[in-house]
Amino acid sequence: MRHAMVHDPVNLLKRYQSRIAQDGFQSDPYQERAIQSLQILANAVLSRTDRRGWFGIKRKAAPVRGLYLYGPVGRGKSMVMDLFFASLPDDVKKRRVHFHDFMIGVHDFMHNRRLAASGKADNDVRDSALLAFADDLARHVRVLCFDEFHVSNVADAMILGRLFAALFDQGVAVVMTSNRAPDDLYKGGLQRDRFLLFIDLLKNRMEILPLSGPVDYRLQYLESSGVYFSPLGSAAHEWADQIFAHLTDGVDAHPDVLEVRGRTVPVTQTARGVARFTFSELCEHPLGAEDYITIARTYHTILLEGVAKLGYDRRNEAVRLMTLVDALYDAGTRLIITADAPVDRLYHGHDHAFEFQRTVSRLTEMQSTEWFARTAQSVSEWHKNDTVRTDGRV
Known part of the structure; x- marks a missing residue:
């Protein structure tokens, strides 16, 4: 017998309108466009969570197209992402994190794996550690929201492509806010040519949406x-x-x-x-x-x-x-x-x-x-x- 856990529908536009009325602002068409994309993502996440296989056994999560929001400060990127995050039911495994804090956790995990695998080739340890980190994260998080995504050092730049390819393949839905468009990430950085594959990955696996209205x-x-x-x-x-x-x-x-x-x-x-x-x-x-x-x-x-x-x-x-x-x-x-x-x-x-x-x-x-x-x-x-x-x- 097929079982399903059905969630009530999420109405992000209604939540958004209540929020801006509370703050005394008018609707912003750029923010409303972002809300539309986040609504599509919320529907996909809840639909995927509701589906179960025979005897209530969950099937492997299919990839979900994420959302990359970028634009100047003060345009409401974090606000609309937070509305999306808060709207998801409590039983949806989700995490909101500042990107810098997230990467500290990644490097700590990899450091511990290196200590446990002394004597093995560094590239092999790095790749296996990244896959293990992605597997562990995917077991505990189905929706991952990054605030203020940026890339500032070569250590991060060299591992992001492998890490996020694994997260996307595991079906983790990702939302990012950033002040920079993907093509402007890590500009002038060391070995940036090796980072371009990650930019292509973002473009292929996420909707890239500017939120750059005239009002700060x-x-x-x-x-x-x-x-x-x-x-x-x-x-x-x-x-x-x-x-x-x-x-x-x-x-x-x-x-x-x-x-x-x-x-x-x-x-x-x-x-x-x-x-x-x-x-x-x-x-x-x-x-x-x-x-x-x-x-x-x-x-x-x-x-x-x-x-x-x-x-x-x-x-x-x-x-x-x-x-x-x-x-x-x-x-x-x-x-x-x-x-x-x-x-x-x-x-x-x-x-x-x-x-x-x-x-x-x-x-x-x-x-x-x-x-x-x-x-x-x-x-x-x-x-x-x-x-x-x-x-x-x-």
Whole structure:
């Protein structure tokens, strides 16, 4: 007797419309096009999961055409992928992972296989390890979603083709978001000619879809929410939490450590190029221009919380804040602040009253639409940079 597990249909368009209404946005035709492709993929995944052989025995999963979404930052790639991922029933084995974290797991698996197979030819060990990894993953995951797919080193480039060919052959459905089109992956990289087979594999086994509408929704959100909140209190902290979650697509943040001439600068939270600091961490400790310049060059957006009113008793903190703002301004780094007073009433001393007027002017400019437009290119370049940064994100 033939048995089947039948899932309720998934309506991604309805979920999408509810989501954008909740966020106060209008439907985006580019996002809707991506939703259509994800709906086709969801239907294929559920249809495949529902089919079982005689006596309830699952048949080997047939290959499913995946989806590769690419385009500039802020266009909603992660959002639509997350809607797809969340819409799949809990009994569908699925995994969403940042590509960098995934590759760390691959290399760890291969390293352990090499240790266990000492004396064998390295190529044979590598190939068998990749196949074993794909087999193991396919047993536990049927849908694999990669966020921020990129290729930044030759070690990854040389194994991706073999690995993903095995995953596709095992019937794993793959969704990827990236800032780069497939043909632009690993441009200028070592031995890139050997990487071209992987690009061809992506084109053959996945739908390649640009999501490059004219609206940067992260930028639009910042313009509507503002980037300076006062006074301090629970409302300011909640506002900062919301902005950080929105700019990082709600991914798990992690600590980081920056090195500056042998010193270390701890970073409390960072994700997606956004770093979160307290005023105490950056301005009540003996940091200087080099530290702030390193921070400005490492992240495209800084969230600075708890800026205190500054007077004679806090003149050192005032100098550090002025230096920090100068470094961020010169680097085109966005700055989001919670403070105990509006910008023009933040400093009430005499020692640095004249110099602080430049800081007031810059903080005011950094809240403007013109500043957002000026820094949009910096944010885009940060995401396009194929160098793995200190926080492991690109």
